[in-house]
Amino acid sequence: MNLKEIFIKCSFKPNKNQEEAIKVTEGPLLIIAGPGSGKTEVLIYRTLNLILCKNIDPKNILLCTFTEKAAEQLKSRLRLYLSKCGYESIDLSQMVCGTIHSTCNEIILDNINEVTEISGLNKNFSVLEELTQILFIFENFEFIFGEEINERFLSKWSGKWDTIKKSIPFFNKITEECIDPEKLSQDSSLFIKMLANSFLKYKQKLIDSNLIDFSFQQRHVYDLLLKNPEIKEK
Secondary structure: OHHHHHHHHOOOOHHHHHHHHHHHHOOOOOOOOOOOOHHHHHHHHHHHHHHHHHHHHHHHEEEEEHHHHHHHHHHHHHHHHHHOOOOOOOOOOOOEOOOOOHHHHHHHHHHHHHHHHOOOOOOOOEEHHHHHHHHHHOHHHHHHOHHHHHHHHHOOOOOHHHHHHHHHHHHHHHOOOOHHHHHHOOOOHHHHHHHHHHHHHHHHHHOOOOOEEHHHHHHHHHHHEEEEEEEEOO
């Protein structure tokens, strides 16, 4: 089966950009598109292309999205389109399809010994969600920001909650973009120095509490795959 046949059987008429993206099956591909532009359809038809045209086993395909609901919808629509193409017997049960966070969590649990060596995270760790991350920083505010830093932060921002709210994106950015906080702590800006030092204390408190936030969840998997090529290959 070829892509044209798939489009006909599923009554899908992609525009030029969508079709170009669907045809790409080798190497990385970055799609920049706004809401309602058909990103999900492109993802689904790229997957159909891999399974039906390139004969890729579904168990070797990983699909990530931002919500569990969206992940379920992806699988549901894949089954529907496979059925329309006459391939309803194809088993998708071993295809990994979930949120980026659930996928990262599964990878961490499957390789916890290696993750422990890299990050200090232990087996019975817990994950801070957005709300619990805020509460965690609030409960450890004095440790993370300190008295001197506390005063300087509160003079720049309107209060403790404002400080927490505006620090979290900074903390997440350091983690996700692999920025060296030690170098930031030597920055010419005193404010950046204080934020970097606060991040280091936040990170230490997470380690001591055997916790990770969503950003560290992704970072630990990145570091794991970077330092263990055999796991990446697997």
